[in-house]
Amino acid sequence: MQIATRQAANATVVDIKGDIDLYNSPEIRKVILEELKEKRTTRLVVNLTNVRYIDSSGVASLVEGLKVSKTMGSRFMLFGLSPAAREVLELSRLIRVFEVFGSEAEALQAV
């Protein structure tokens, strides 16, 4: 799994590549919370285009990011969900709580 951040328009994009599971979700949680809490990012967009698999620990990291973003008054968005990732979010009934976009352009346009 690889994770990197970059600036795009007036948002910070977190690019994740690979499977998200118990082995690496702590790293994803750390990067997301660092952006929100320490760097005070006001618009965080998570790119899941290259994520084929996500488990409940990965979903929990995203939920925690969402909750912290609300506390900090930031926006937290997802885009590029693979069918498998979307299925997992739907199964956990949490897809409704996220702002989900099809592409980076759509997400950035909504910022």
Next chain:
Amino acid sequence: MDSVLKLTMSSDPRYLSVVRSAIERYASLIGFGEEDCRWITLAVHEALTNIMRHAYHGKEDQPIEISLRETQGGIEVVLLDHGQGVRPEELTGRPLDDVRPGGLGTHMIREIMDKVDYAPYADRNELRMWKAKPAAGD
């Protein structure tokens, strides 16, 4: 001999992706469709992570035994560990109306599998799960 695949792994999350591949391939070999293979793999994966986190409390050198068996109508998966057991009633999953991280894995397992039995014994914990193949024409 029945059609059985047995694996033993350490409770190290690094190996989860390897075991996922084996489970998905086994489910495919015994006739499950692509989507069901993904679901079965997710359920077993979630059960393994529960063992790593809650039975072994993050210790990475503890044994987990995985047994996959083709049954007449589907698949039976048995996971054995020797960590701390929980009361079976604690494995019911949690209501999902409360949006918070954690507690999702058990819900996913119960949503995906047709039957889930958990039994803590003196020397081991045993989680037994079944999923039926879709009837022809489904």
